[in-house]
Amino acid sequence: MILNEEYRLKVGLAEMLKGGVIMDVVTPEQAVIAERAGACAVMALERVPSDIRRDGGVARMSHISLIRGIMGAVSIPVMAKARIGHFTEARVLEALSVDYIDESEVLTPADEEHHIDKRDFKVPFVCGARNLGEALRRIGEGAAMIRTKGEAGSGNIVEAVRHMRTIVKEMRQLTVLGHEELMAEAKRHQAPFELIEWVAKNGKLPVPNFSAGGIATPADAALVMQLGAEAVFVGSGIFKSENPEQFAKAIVKAATYYKDAHKVLEACEEIGESKAMVGLEISKIADGELMQTRGW
Amino acid sequence: MAGKVVGVLALQGDYERHVRALEAAGAQAVEVRTAAELAATDGLVLPGGESTTMLKLLHRESLFAPLRAYGETKPIFGTCAGAILLATHVTSPEQESLGIMDIDVQRNAYGRQLDSRVVTLPSTLGDLEAVFIRAPIIRAAGPSVHVLATYNGDPVLAEQGRHLVATFHPELTADPRVHAYFLSKL
Numbered sequence: 259m260i261l262n263e264e265y266r267l268k269v270g271l272a273e274m275l276k277g278g279v280i281m282d283v284v285t286p287e288q289a290v291i292a293e294r295a296g297a298c299a300v301m302a303l304e305r306v307p308s309d310i311r312r313d314g315g316v317a318r319m320s321h322i323s324l325i326r327g328i329m330g331a332v333s334i335p336v337m338a339k340a341r342i343g344h345f346t347e348a349r350v351l352e353a354l355s356v357d358y359i360d361e362s363e364v365l366t367p368a369d370e371e372h373h374i375d376k377r378d379f380k381v382p383f384v385c386g387a388r389n390l391g392e393a394l395r396r397i398g399e400g401a402a403m404i405r406t407k408g409e410a411g412s413g414n415i416v417e418a419v420r421h422m423r424t425i426v427k428e429m430r431q432l433t434v435l436g437h438e439e440l441m442a443e444a445k446r447h448q449a450p451f452e453l454i455e456w457v458a459k460n461g462k463l464p465v466p467n468f469s470a471g472g473i474a475t476p477a478d479a480a481l482v483m484q485l486g487a488e489a490v491f492v493g494s495g496i497f498k499s500e501n502p503e504q505f506a507k508a509i510v511k512a513a514t515y516y517k518d519a520h521k522v523l524e525a526c527e528e529i530g531e532s533k534a535m536v537g538l539e540i541s542k543i544a545d546g547e548l549m550q551t552r553g554w
Numbered sequence: 555m556a557g558k559v560v561g562v563l564a565l566q567g568d569y570e571r572h573v574r575a576l577e578a579a580g581a582q583a584v585e586v587r588t589a590a591e592l593a594a595t596d597g598l599v600l601p602g603g604e605s606t607t608m609l610k611l612l613h614r615e616s617l618f619a620p621l622r623a624y625g626e627t628k629p630i631f632g633t634c635a636g637a638i639l640l641a642t643h644v645t646s647p648e649q650e651s652l653g654i655m656d657i658d659v660q661r662n663a664y665g666r667q668l669d670s671r672v673v674t675l676p677s678t679l680g681d682l683e684a685v686f687i688r689a690p691i692i693r694a695a696g697p698s699v700h701v702l703a704t705y706n707g708d709p710v711l712a713e714q715g716r717h718l719v720a721t722f723h724p725e726l727t728a729d730p731r732v733h734a735y736f737l738s739k740l
Contacts, residue, residue, distance in 0.1 A: 273602070298567075
């Protein structure tokens with residue numbers, strides 16, 4: 259297995275983020291609002307996914323001055339995104355000392371066959387996944403945190419639910435199989451055998467499993483937590499809502515008290531009549547514009 | 555310790571790892587998110603995580619005062635963010651804390667995640683593997699604070715009466731001795 263000392267540190271920081279909300283921010287001012295609302299980390303980027311979707315074109319790593327400004331504005335961990343396979347962007351972010359790199363399908367992929375060799379880095383990585391095989395391939399490459407992809411920038415929870423349910427179900431199925439059946443499963447999932455074995459034995463991923471892509475309300479956050487997410491990423495859902503500070507606080511509360519319907523009710527009431535971000539129906543998004551299908 | 559229940563503050567952070575570590579050390583552990591749940595415990599762990607997030611939820615959920623009162627009669631063990639919450643004075647940046655342990659703590663004092671590290675340290679409990687993650691440093695400790703381990707000359711495991719703090723994460727190792735030591739205070 260890959261559980262050496264450095265890997266434990268990488269996974270360790272992910273453990274510290276559990277039960278929390280990681281918020282996308284595009285300015286130092288937004289980062290301060292996120293921290294004040296109770297975010298456990300922020301993702302520094304130039305445009306939130308819904309704007310990337312609207313603007314089109316190639317989405318790249320953010321400007322360094324922007325990320326640096328956000329790192330200087332808050333005391334919580336700061337993450338930043340690199341394009342899939344763009345190991346040079348990742349090296350730059352590592353040199354900048356960001357706390358986590360998201361090798362993200364939200365940006366335009368730089369390599370349509372290979373992801374970054376993440377074991378080779380000292381900084382930890384998070385990667386998106388839609389199913390168990392994809393999650394285990396990323397872990398095999400060295401990702402220290404998995405987030406279900408959902409459909410970023412859609413404001414629609416349906417894909418996040420689909421991906422979390424898929425991963426949880428596929429893990430559960432492995433736990434009831436005999437050891438002699440696992441190689442066929444590794445083949446079916448296109449995943450490393452040792453990781454299939456680990457999941458079959460433990461019934462969970464060897465790294466924290468967070469949820470992302472479409473979370474727009476406190477109830478959405480509580481839903482994915484109930485389905486097995488250990489923390490949530492909220493992208494466009496906060497700063498594209500009518501009242502970002504209220505939404506941020508309410509989503510933080512819902513992520514902590516996801517099992518307690520009365521507390522989630524309180525969180526829903528805290529947003530008053532403010533509108534959530536406008537959502538998109540997934541079937542109305544052209545196939546070529548889906549972000550979740552990026553990654554191999 | 556028999557029949558005693560240890561709570562783990564489960565607002566945010568690696569509370570699940572603490573529950574497992576406490577169980578491995580022989581305790582009955584429960585997650586605590588409300589004042590009623592807190593009142594039903596005999597000791598409490600404040601886990602690692604983000605101290606700013608926990609602090610905000612403590613205030614919004616009206617847990618700050620109950621927690622401070624709890625510390626007057628019952629033992630609390632804080633790791634990393636938990637140690638920050640227990641301190642009397644917090645810097646970088648300054649933030650409110652419970653003032654239960656007479657220590658001054660500087661947040662993220664080793665640097666960012668790239669400066670996180672695993673080291674082996676001598677302690678009064680024997681050699682310990684210490685996992686530091688964006689860890690704080692205890693810059694000063696009052697006369698009633700008893701230091702159990704240091705790293706680079708700074709206290710990293712310390713007690714004051716019934717309370718215990720670690721700036722590292724014993725819950726991320728398989729070694730139950732630090733949790734067992736806390737349980738001996740119940």
